Amino acid sequence: MRAQDILLPNAAGLCCKPGGFHIDPVRPVERAVITHGHSDHARAGHGAVLATQETLDMMRLRYGENFAGSTQAIRYGEEIRLGDVKVKFHPAGHVLGSAQVAVTCKDTCIVASGDYKDAPDPTCTPFELVPCDVFITEATFGLPVFRHGDASDEVKKLLASVALFPERAHLVGAYSLGKAQRVIKLLRQAGYEAPIYLHGAMETITHYYQSRGIELGELKPVKGMKKAALAGTITLAPPSATADLWTRRFPDPVTAFASGWMRVRARALQRGVELPLVISDHADWDGLTATIAATGAGEIWVTHGQEDALVHWCRSKGLKAQPLDLVGYGDEEESETPLQGEAEA
C-alpha cells in the first residue's frame, strides 16, 4: 500500500482516510488524534479526541470541559484499531504527555512525530525511537546553525547573572506549557532553592505539572509582591509579558528568554532580550538528522519549519524526502494564546 493512501494532508490537517481521523487538525473534524497540548496542535471543537491523559487534561484546562464531543485516553505503548489502521502512541519527549503517533496499515508503518526532542528533559517521558517506513518530522530548527547544547549550562548562565546582579530582578520569558516547568526543574537540579515566582498565566499549567508528580519546589505568584522584595529573585513569565507594562513591577529587570531561537543573535536583539538562554523543546539540527537516520525510514516527510534544508539533507543521504505543506502550525512562542481565564496577570 502506498503511504499517501494512508496519510495525506488536506485543508484540515494530516488526514488518515482508511482510519477515518485527522492528526492534529487545525479545523474541527469528526475524529482527531492529538500529539500534544500546545494550542497549534490541540484545538477545541472536534467530535471525538484520542490523546494521552495529560494532553486531554491540558486541553480541558485551556478550553473548558466541553472542548470536544467525546474523549478517549491512550497510554504510551498502547495500540488501538481505528477503521482499517492500527494506531500506537510513543513518547515524543517534547512536553508532558506529548506523543508520536505510529499509524500501521497492512505492512506499512508511518510515524507522525508531532513536535519532539531527543534531549533530556526531567519533566516528561524521554523520546522513544520508533522504527518505521515513513517518518514525518518537524523542522522548527531545521538549519545546521541550530545546535542547542546542554540546557543545564544555560541555567548556570542564568544563576551566574542572578549572583552578579543581586539588586535586579530576573525575568525569564518561557512558554507556559512545558518550557517554564522545565526551566524551573533545571533550576532546582542546579541547586537553586529559593522560591520561584510565576506570572499569573503560568500558574494553572504549572500546578497541573505538580499534580502529576513533578517536584518543582516552592512557587509563588508574583502578583501582590512589593517591588523591592523582588530584587535577586527569578520570575517565569510568558514571552509576550516580558516587554510590557507588567515588567514595571520589577526592580531594574534583566530580561531573559528561554528558547531555541536564542541561538541566533539577531532574534534575541530584536526582542530586546538581555540574557538569551538557548533552551529548546524541539530537536536541534543534530537531533533531527540523527533521529531521521535512526528510524531506518526510507522516506521522510518534513513539516512546519525550515523544510528546505532538512529535505536537502535527507536527499543528500539517499533518502526519499518531501516537504509536507501543512499550514497552521508554528512556533508556539510566537503565537501563544493564554489559557482560559488567565489573561489577567
Add this chain to the structure above:
Amino acid sequence: MNRFAELLDRLAYEPGRNNKLRLITGYFREVGDPDRGYALAALTGALSFKHAKPALIRDLIAARTDEVLFGLSYDYVGDLSETVALMWPKATLAAHNNPPPPSLTEVVTTLRTLGKTELPKQLERWLDELDETGRWALLKLVTGSLRIGISARLAKTAAAALGDKDPHEIELIWPGLAPPYLDLFAWLEGRGDKPVNRDPAPFRPVMLAHAIEDGDFAALDPADYIAEWKWDGIRVQAVAGRDERGHITARLYSRTGEDITASFPDLVPSLRLPGAIDGELLILREGRVQSFNVLQQRLNRKVVSAKLIKEFPIHLRAYDLLGDDENDLRELPFAERRERLERFIAKLDDPRIDLSPTVPFDSWEALTAARADPASAGAGEDADAVEGVMLKRRDAPYLPGRPKGQWWKWKRDPHIIDAVLMYAQRGHGKRSSYYSDYTFGVWTETENGEELVPVGKAYFGFTDEELLQIDRFVRRNTTEKFGPVRHVVHEGDKGLVLEVAFEGLQRSPRHKSGVAMRFPRISRLRWDKPPREADRLETLERMLKAEPAEIDV
C-alpha cells in the same frame, strides 16, 4: 578565549552602561594576567595584527559543510562570522587527545607572528577547539569586526574600578602602556607602583564647564570673567612633544582622551611646536567656519582620502594652553595662560591654527546682547558656527573635570517648533515597556489637502513623569500597530502637540520632508494646543535658507 567570548556575548546584549561596567570589571577581577590585559587591548582597539579576509572564512566553511545548507543558514542568520561559528562541524578527535581551547593570550600572540599561509590551518584548529560563542568571538576578532558598543573609555573605566581609581588617571598614563598591561593591573590591585607615562605627547584630562542658569548671574562679577565664543565643532587637545631623540611627536585627542590623530593627518604638520593646546576642531573654507553639519561629514570616516582632506580642510581654533614646551601651565590662572597662548599661536604662525577671540563686555547686559547677535559682536561671518558664549574666571587654574564656579557655558537658545506626535516606538533596556521614541510631524499642503509630514524623531528631553503621561496617551490613542511601532492619532483636533527643541537643521534627501534636525528633544508637552495649530513645514524651510548648502563627497 571562551571566557572572553562569554564576556563579549553578554556585553552585546546589555544596554545599561553601569551594568556593562560591572560585567567588564567582574571579568578583570576573575581572569588573571595576561589574558585580561589582552582583553583590555581588544576592547580599547589596541591590538594590532593583520586581519583575515571574509573570503578566507568562507573557504574554511566551504571545505567542511554542504554549500546549500551553508547558503540557507547564512540567509537566515545574516552574519558570516555568526553563521560559521554556529554551524562549524567539529572534526572528530580522539577523546583522549582533545587539546584544551586556546586562551585569548595564545590567540593574540599567535596572530601577531603567524604568516599568511599558516593562518587557515591555525584558524581551523582553533574553530575545532572552541565552543559556539568562542568561535564567534574568534572570527569577529580575526576579521577585525569586533563591534560590540563598548568605547575605549568604558573599558578603561571598568579597569579603573578594579582599583577604585579615577579613570582619568588611566587616561593619563595610557599612552605609555602596552598590552598585556601587567604594570597597570599590578598598580590597580595595589601590587605595584603607578606606571609612569613616558609618552612625549600625553593627554591631559580636560576641564569642563557648567551650564549657566539665569539665577547664577546675580552672584557673578563681570570683571572676574573673560568671555569667548562657544564654537560648534569638536573639542580636542592637540599635543606635541619631543621624544628621546629630539624628534617631535604630535597627537590629537578627543575630550575623553581617545587618540584621534589618524583621522586628521592634515593637522599633524602644523603641530610642530612642543606644547598642549586646548581648542575646537572646525572646518574652514575660504577663512570661514562651516557649520557642524559640514564637520560631521568628515568625522567617523574609516578612510581619510585626499579628496576628503581637500574638501573638508581641518582647522584648530585655540582657546587654552596647558603646556608650553617642558612647562606645565595648568596651575597658572587662566588670564596668564591666555597671554602665553597668544604668544604661542603668534610664534607658531600657521594658517591651520588660530586664536579663538575673546568677546569684550563690561556688563551682563552687554554680553547678553553679544550672545544674541554674535555677528555684530565680533564673530562676523562665522556667527552661524557660534553656539553661545563661554565664561572663564580670570584666576581659574586648569582643573580636570567640572569644577564649580570656574567655567560656564551659555548656549544660544535652541530653535523651537510645535510638532504633532505621529508614531511611537518602544524604547530599549529599562524603557522596553514604554513607548519612548517619538516621531513627530508638521503640517504641509499636499495633493490630498493638509497633511502631517514627519520631520524628526526624539527620545529624550522629557521628565519621567512626562514619559508616563505620553506612554498612557500613546496606549489610549493608538490607531494601528506595526510590530513595536504604534500609529498615534494625529488629526486637526485630535492628537498631542510636542514642543521640540533642536540645534540646527539640514537638508536631507533621505527624509520625506527634505529636512533633518540636529539634536532634537522634547522640551514641553502642549496638552493645551490643538494639533491644527502646530507649525508648518514652511517654517522649517525658511530656517534652512540660513544654512549653507552641502557639498557631496
